[in-house]
Ligand SMILES: [Ca+2]
């Protein structure tokens with residue numbers, strides 16, 4: 073008893089001292105920063121003063137918006153099909169906005185600090201793009217916003233749904249041929265001189281002028297025609313039965329998609345729900361199909377609501393223009409998956425005469441399709 077009373081105060085002091093070492097002096101503050109909402113087909117950015125090396129984390133991004141950036145700049149890129157709204161990012165520690173640009177493609181420029189490193193090439197959220205496209209978008213936007221953009225960069229930005237002003241020519245409706253001419257440099261952004269107006273990227277891609285290219289007006293993916301004769305027409309959003317060979321409406325060929333393997337097709341497909349065989353359907357992609365980054369489904373006359381269940385977290389199903397169901401991983405939340413189960417509600421009684429299409433977009437950007445009659449459709 074005596075012993076403990078004499079030693080207790082010293083022990084308590086020691087314990088209190090140890091506790092002081094464990095408790096941080098002050099909680100680490102987090103700053104949330106918002107970008108201006110970019111117009112459709114454009115990009116906005118904020119220049120930021122934060123700790124060097126601080127990494128922004130996306131707290132909120134409208135559907136389809138791509139977020140790029142690092143410690144001193146964050147850009148919100150809104151492809152034409154993406155929703156509007158500001159992007160919010162969080163930084164550990166103090167961070168504040170020092171400059172804003174609402175329209176990077178309209179000619180707003182970034183402060184030199186934001187351009188001195190390649191932060192816009194870092195993808196924080198890829199929206200509805202594949203990882204490779206999001207990366208290509210970042211690199212092209214970095215050059216576009218900071219000077220040094222090439223015709224190939226402009227082509228990449230346009231292919232991914234951005235509206236780049238006509239400082240670099242592109243074939244327009246009614247234009248006769250893509251004949252080169254001097255580029256009228258109307259854009260306010262710094263651009264390299266020369267202005268060679270050829271849109272195809274370097275490397276002499278022969279496919280750009282292939283058999284189903286349509287020089288002069290819109291390309292093969294938005295001309296309303298079945299250019300490759302496979303019964304599918306144009307890009308998603310351009311027609312009721314889009315062609316998976318079109319990456320988007322600015323693509324110049326409808327070709328490139330391949331049939332999925334027989335093993336995959338055997339265990340996958342679209343079927344009507346037995347209790348409601350007119351407007352309720354189910355699309356399934358199963359294990360023999362291998363990993364897909366994204367899946368989209370076309371059932372006539374269209375899909376008005378969808379859901380997706382996969383083996384990995386973070387997937388959403390959205391309805392795109394003209395009733396295409398599109399399942400993809402929102403904000404790259406984890407591993408991509410090989411199994412997709414997608415309940416679908418159709419816009420009207422299923423058109424049993426028309427096959428359903430399931431499109432598998434692979435991580436290596438190749439595209440496979442399953443085109444089959446709708447099971448249980450009468
Ligand atoms: Ca076409």
Ligand SMILES: [Ca+2]
Pocket residue numbers: 300302304315316317318326327328329
């Ligand atoms: Ca095709």
